[in-house]
Amino acid sequence: MVSAVDVLVERAREGVHRPGPQEARQAAGRGALLVDIRPAAQRAREGEIPDALIIERNVLEWRLDPTGSHRIPEATGSELEVIVVCSEGYASSLAAASLRQLGLHRATDLDGGFVAWAAAGLPTRHSDQGLR
Structure with missing residues (x-):
C-alpha cells in the first residue's frame, strides 16, 4: 500500500528535473x-x-519569496534557480514544489539529498572540523 505522503512526493516530482x-x-x-x-x-x-x-x-517560503518583505537578498526574482537540499531528497521535493507555487518555476531539489552529495565524494564539512 502506498502512503498518502508518498503520493504527495510523487506529485511534487512530476515533470521536474532533479539534478544529481x-x-x-x-x-x-x-x-x-x-x-x-x-x-x-x-x-x-x-x-x-x-x-x-x-x-x-x-x-x-518567506526567505525565498521575491515579493515578500522577509526575503533574503539572493531572492531576486522568479527566474532564480534554486536547488533545495534535505537529507535524502524527500522533504526537499515537497519544499521545491512549494517554491514553484510561489512562482519560482526553476526550483527543484537534489536527487538523493545530502547523503548522495557526500556519497559522490563532493566537499562537505562539519562545523567543528572544516572541509572534508
Missing part, C-alpha cells in the same frame, strides 16, 4: 542557489555542503 550531486554542483558554480533546509541538529550530525545557504524548512 555533480549536476547540482555545476549549477551552483553557474549561480544556482543550493539551499539546505535540514534542521541544525541534522546538519551537525551529517555535515554540510560548503557555500550552501542554510534556510530551515519552517521559514523557506
Whole structure:
C-alpha cells in the first residue's frame, strides 16, 4: 500500500528535473542557489555542503519569496534557480514544489539529498572540523 505522503512526493516530482550531486554542483558554480533546509541538529550530525545557504524548512517560503518583505537578498526574482537540499531528497521535493507555487518555476531539489552529495565524494564539512 502506498502512503498518502508518498503520493504527495510523487506529485511534487512530476515533470521536474532533479539534478544529481555533480549536476547540482555545476549549477551552483553557474549561480544556482543550493539551499539546505535540514534542521541544525541534522546538519551537525551529517555535515554540510560548503557555500550552501542554510534556510530551515519552517521559514523557506518567506526567505525565498521575491515579493515578500522577509526575503533574503539572493531572492531576486522568479527566474532564480534554486536547488533545495534535505537529507535524502524527500522533504526537499515537497519544499521545491512549494517554491514553484510561489512562482519560482526553476526550483527543484537534489536527487538523493545530502547523503548522495557526500556519497559522490563532493566537499562537505562539519562545523567543528572544516572541509572534508
